[in-house]
Amino acid sequence: MKVGLFVPCYIDQLYPDVALATLEVLERRGLQVEFPPGQTCCGQPMANTGCTEAARPLAEHFLRHFAPYDYVVCPSGSCVSMVRHHYDEYFPGDTAFASLKARTFELCEFLTDVLKVDTWTGRFPYKVGLHQSCHGLRELHLGKPSELMNEAPNKVRQLLAGLEGLELVSLARPDECCGFGGTFAVAEEAVSCMMGQDRIADHNQAGTAVLTAADMSCLMHLEGILRRQGQTIAVMHVAQILAGRPVPQIVAGASALVQLRRAS
């Protein structure tokens, strides 16, 4: 089984360890994983802004680079949702795309649905607050949204629950949006930040030590607020927890520029 690693553009440039952790998680399952270097971005920023035609070449780009793989796996529910829900208009009736779409998965759903992983082994003795990113939750159905009255397993929670010592905290609002929303975060800055601050307040009352999500974009927004406020909640992508990464050391009150966490 040859897996193509689909790395969201901002993760590639800003959170390389999240992609690396994803790669390691997949390799730990004995998979042959490749990162096609020609890939860049799924086109969601353009599509979400209404600039559909600007996103089209990126959809074609995606198809070109990932078609050769048996599966495509991505550590972002949002980017996978872009492929699954919004690419159809670019490839009407295209069987190659339909086939690729059916083979494209978010990391956690790939582990649970394709690889049939029941529990993930490892140790992570922390109080973890799970932020259920909206696109993963409501568009990929990684879990049951609180609005719906049906039953559905929570795939991210299920994987995390296997880790020894990990305690998932209870949030007052278990699945409210963090307020990132792509360009929304800038265009509607006031509401976006209030949403993020409210999410963080919920995690604080719940006793979150490590804030995690299956989408780094939500975490980028929440981490930006946490650091500005000088809060010490650590932020990790689910892939980093599954890969056994240590919890990053947070210097309270330091700006992102100060705590660059340089390699050397």
Add this chain to the structure above:
Amino acid sequence: MSPQHDTSPQHDTSPQHDTSPRQDHARAASAFVANRGRATWHDQSLWFIREKRDRAAASLPEWETLRERASQIKAHTVAKLAHYLEEFEANAQRLGVKVHWAANAEEHNRIVLGILQQHGVRKVVKSKSMLTEECHLNPYLERHGLEVVDTDLGERIVQLRQEPPSHIVLPAIHLKKQDVGDTFHQHLGTKAGADDPQYLTESARGHLREKFMAADAGITGVNFAIAETGGVVVCTNEGNADLGVALPKLHIACMGIEKIIPRAADLGVFVRLLARSATGQPITTYTSHFHGPRPGCEMHVVLVDNGRSQIRSSDEFRRSLACIRCGACMNTCPVYRRSGGHSYGSTVPGPIGSILSPAMDAEKHSTLPFACSLCGSCTDVCPVKIDLHHQLFTWRRELALKKLVPATKRLSMKLLSFVLQRSWLFALGGKLMRRLVPKLPRALLYNRFNAWGRQRELPPMPPQSFRELYVIRKRDAASAREPARAAPPAELPSKPSQGDAA
């Protein structure tokens, strides 16, 4: 009754949200959020109702089945809309109801005024109707010398304050009891500073009772019109619609053409969904059926299109006509809860309003589909399964095609697309950013042009991108496989030390 009345200078007395040519949600929302205490209180009040809705929905094991059923009935009805409207008209006429058709808001207002003038009406009591709000009926009738009193408590409060409702079910949800106390003190002569809800409600009751007694006509909205029977159903929690039409001899019911349902048997599906979705109640306190006028009285129904046929003709937005105006999408919307209903500048705010309003006037409401993080909560909460957030997404495309998305935004997206189509350029751009940003002084990074940085830190800039690390990792792994290399595999930097994992 001549059309020029609509363009008379007095037109400016209509609610303030109708006078500005273009609404800017972000700006209005920012002003609402600036009063953080109030915004938090607003958010929590609506979330309380959302949670009540969750409990009410969970109490029905068949909830999801009901939603699916409602969705199918609506899709069927919208597909055969003309058929069911004609069936309704014929059956309503048989019951002695006078049925009128209005193509737009102006025609609706003219018809209503005509009926009222024919009967020499001076005073009107009105129960809640978002349609008459949409048509700006109140200011129109007032310009023609009539007294119009909204009898829903929340509507009466905002009417006294000369404000539009901020929510379709909870029109005064943006106001605290102190605000209501001040308003009543000013207009109804209640004690200064009094904010006891019991006292205020009783004062309003006394005041409205006088209006009910003196009214010459009652106007109501319509929640459901049943084609099969020709009757209309009005749901209220205060019984004000019943009082309003029980005393005067004239009842005018105004409805959008999408309020039609085929059969009486379908009503149960919607009535069970409506109140649970709206306020978490099992049913509205009053669910009143009007099947024809009382003896010696007159009943009129005005069927209003006002843009609905146009929405119906659109494959993309047709499903928005299924809306039963429960307001659940507003209560659940994290943006609505924090920005208040007035920030939308449209009769119907929130997610559904952000779909319907641009359909009426795309230019005026062009920012609304962007007042959304695309979280999808509205879609999952909607009792008739309207794919709200997908329609909002589609609206963005429509607006960009109409060039109603700012040129700067469209250009920057074009440029971004150009870069992202070339992986070498993307990698180079990323590298420059990661090198440059850490060297810049803070004042240059965080200033008024950086909307991200006003309340957030920028993400950390790692020295290497993943694609760079990947190349190194692959090269190291390849050399590890060569027997000539002495380094033991255990010491290979399979996890290059960098960034996030510290």
